[in-house]
Every structure is written in C-alpha cells, then in structure tokens.
Amino acid sequence: MELLRYILRRMLLSAFVVVGVTFLVFVVAQVVPSDPAALYAGPRPTAEQIEKARQELNLDAPLQARFATFATAMASGDFGISYKSRRLIAEDLRAYLPATLELAVFSTGLALLIGIPLGVVAAAHQGRWADRLGSFGSIAAVAMPTFFLAMILQLVFAQWLGILPLSGRLSREIAISAPLQMITGFNLIDAILAGRFDVFGDALAHLILPALTLASYPAGVAMRLTRSAMIEILERRHIVAARALGLSEPRILFGHALPNAMGPALTVIGLSFAYALTGAVLVEIIFAWPGLGRYVSEAILAKDFPVIAAVTMVVTICYVVMNLLIDIAQALVDPRVALS
C-alpha cells in the first residue's frame, strides 16, 4: 500500500515537473530571444516579411494564449517547422532520436561493464596500489572535459592505431551502396533483424569510441559506489564463512559478495543515461554522430529556436521518465525507499 502511494506520488510529481519544464522551455525559447519573427523570416528580411512572420507565429497574441498553443502543440507531438530547413521537426526527431538513444544505452552498458569489475578489484585490494590507482582514475574521469577525451580517443584509436573508425555511424560504403532499412532506428538491432552481420560489425565499431567517451564518467562513479558497497559486504559473516570453506577468491568476490553489492547499479544506470543524453551535444559533434546532439548544435548556430526547444523538450522528458522508472525500480527492490 505504502509502495503504491509512493509510486503514485512520484508519478504525480513527474507530471507536474513536465508541465513546469514545458513552461520554462516556452519562456526561454519564445520570450527571451529578441526577435523570433526576424529569424523566422529568413536572411535579410524586409519589414513586410517580418510582419507576415509575426502573424504566422502569432507573436502578437497575449502570452498565456501563446503558451497554451505551445503546450498543446508539444503534447500532440507537433513541434512545428525548423526556421532553417523548413522541414517538420517531428520527422527529424524520428530519425535522430534512435541514434542518440542507441549511444546512451550502449554507453550505459559499457559504464557498468567497466566500472563494476574495477570497483570489485579496488575493494579486494583496499588501500594498496591497485585501489589508489583506481581512485585516481575515477577522479580523473570526472575532471576530464568530455570534448577533450573524445579527441584523444580519436587520435589514439583512429589516427595512430587505425583500429576503429574516426567518426560517423556507419561506413560510407555501406551507407551508400547497401543502406540498412530503418526498422527500429537502432542500427545494431536493425542489422540483426535484416540478418546482415557485416553491417552489425561496422555499426558496433563506429559505436565504441563515442560510447567510451560517454561511459568514462559514469564508469568512475560506478567504480566508487561498487568499491564502498563491496568493502562493507566483504566484512560480513557469510564471506568469512566462504573464506573458511576455502572457496577461491574470485568466486567469493564475484559469486558471493558482488550480488549483494548491486544496489548502486540502478543509481549508475540513471546517472549514466542522463550523462549520455547531456554529453551527446558535445560528443556527437566530434564524432559526427547523426543524433539529437548534433541536430541541436546545428540549430544553435542557426538560432533555430523551434528545433532547440523541441530537442530540449524531448530529451528532458526522456530524462524525467528515466528518473521516474529508476525511483520505482529502487522502491521495488528496497521497500524502505518508499517509506522515507
């Protein structure tokens, strides 16, 4: 019962937050910029063109009416037309959103895959050099500017070693000569569905560097959290008992201690997903990844506010929903959460 009340309360709060977010995006995208009509009218507009644009955009209507129009449009998925390309933004989003989500999901998996084992190793060698090195690494991962790490990875793996592609989502040969039919929009899944394993390998190779860039920070956090959870658990009696029974150290660490230290994993998933959505703006430009981040950065340069507003809305809603799901999952795993 408590659990149900908690879940309902969280859902209600999320709904409220989404309304607030819509209002804030409206204010920043439509009220703050000096003259949206001049931007809408295109380069070097005449006075009549601007006036026409004012009417088309309904800029003379009172603010609350404009917000109502904006909110209804957003709710129905009508994000309007891009000032720059005059294309439907909703259609662009459909093409770009899966690319960003693919990157976010993959980098989250990578962060857990790197961070958790390192945390286990650090806990097992507590206070010794492996632990210290790991701690330093996790601090360094936080301090590293995302855009700079991306460039270093490109330099090492693409330029010097030449083992991974420099940028893009698929090789040009594949994209041009035998394009993948878009089913889900996730290249890895689409390639399997189409039974094209050469494309799968190519897509995977393109995914690694950008995902690694985005995974470094959450992997550092995952490592720290796993380490402290493991240190606590390694002192418990069932571990002492396992040691007394003569089980091998890896088996104790990964078989008996780690499953009890998985609490932080959920936190890391949420954090990593959020970080990937945000970091996408920087990483997608550098790796020429055709996702929302690159889309929005091009819109910034063109002052294309409908696009900026649409991307902010969509990404923020993904973020709010993700946080809601994580909170609910956490309450299900540990009912004490709902009571606090």
Place this chain on the structure above:
Amino acid sequence: MKKLVHRLGIPGSIALAIVTLFVLVAILAPWIAPYPLQGAGAPNVIAKLQPPSASYWLGTDHLGRDILSRIIYGTRVSLTNGLLIVAFSLLIGLPVGLAAGYFGGWIDEALMRGTDVFLAFPALLLAVLMAAALGPGFLNSIIAVAVTWWPWYARLARAEVLVLRGQPYVEAARLSGVSHPRIIIRHILPATGRPLTVQAALDVGPALLTAAALSFLGLGILPPTADWGQMVDAGRKFFPARWWYSAMPGMTIFIIALAFSVLGDALRDRKGGASRASA
C-alpha cells in the same frame, strides 16, 4: 605550512598548490605571458601553426599566436567564469533555500517544486538553451550556467535551515519578538553560510568545466579574447595534424578541474573527520 600539508594530505596539498598557481597566473597574466599582445588577441601571421619550440613553448595557433600566452590569458576568463557562476548561483539559491526552509508550509512546497523543475533538465542542455536564447558572450554564458546551478544551493541551504530552525537560540530569538527577516539574516545565515561557502568553493572547478563546454560550442566569450574551451574548438579544424592547438588548452582544463576535484576530496575527508571529532 607543514600543518596544512598534514591536514590536506599530499595529493590535496599538491592540488591546492596548483589552484593557487592558476590564480597567480590569472592575476599576473600581462607580466608573465611571453607574448602579452598575442595573449590579448593580436595576430602574428608570420608564425602560423608552429609546433612547440624554444620560442613558442606550446606552439602557435592558426593566427600565429603563442598558445602559452593565450592559455595564460585564458586563465583569467576561466577562473572568473567559475567564480561568477558559483556567485550568481548562490545569489539565487541561497535566498530561495533559506525562505523555503525557514517558513516551511506552502512557501516551502512552492519554492522547492519550482526548484525541481530546473533540476529536471539535463544541466548542460538547459544551459545551452539559455545561452542560445541570450546570445553568446561572457556574461550571458555565466548566467546560462548559473540558471542550471542554483537549485543545488537552494536544496543545500534548505536542508541546513531545517536543522537550525529548531535550535533553542532561534526559538529564543523568535519568542523575544525578533522579526523573521532579522532572524534569517542575523541568526540563520551566518550558520548556513559556512558549509555553503565550502561547497561553492569546490564547485568552481565543475562550473569552469561546464563553462568550457559552452564556449566549446561557440556560446561563450567571443574572440579575440582567449578562452580555453573556444581554443580547443578552434584547434579541432587542424586536429590531429596540428595536435598542440587543441591539446594544450584541453590539458589545461583537465589539470585545473582535476586539481579542484582532488582538493574537494581532501577537504571532504577533513570535514568528515572534524565533525566526527566534535560530535
């Protein structure tokens, strides 16, 4: 000196030394930069994109300017960025948090739900949206980041006030008829100020990192003023063949952010020890 090293540990002390060094560099920029004019933006077309050498220690950029001098001048922008972002955020977050915590009830509910809305955004994205709306520029980029930053201070201040509100000395002041604003300013603010200032000082590093990301996106201070994030972006066109152009300012951002976060860890450890001892 010895006492300080003991308190912060060796990594913490090195970090403090690095941060101090950057502050000095920022203050003394015109006197220590090898080419002050180029640091301030004057082009030097006879030495375009030269690799690091005896006369240009960190190489030159596409306008032939000495990268070391540009980085030294950029220190001013970056540190001011970090400081002002934190200061602006405190200016908004502190009053909101104080009022929410002190008055409670519907005021608290309204202020904190408003805060939640700002926290619902992925931080960099809201900053990008703000910066795009305000247009690029030094002050605008600072405001854009502060808009995403203040809710943390509001939450922190509120949590502190909730503890203080029930303290006997606050009760006593209220019973003797001291007005609300006076209680908040004279009796609560001084006690919350301390932990918040420590937090804020440590946030200068992450704030500076966010500002660097904005200027990398072209939403920061405009050239010819030297700015690290913008230098990394400008160097990208010549990367990796002329790697030093991006790599040197990139490394600089990394070093200062690392110093701040190591220092933060050292201070947190120390604070934890101190509070345990006093309890």
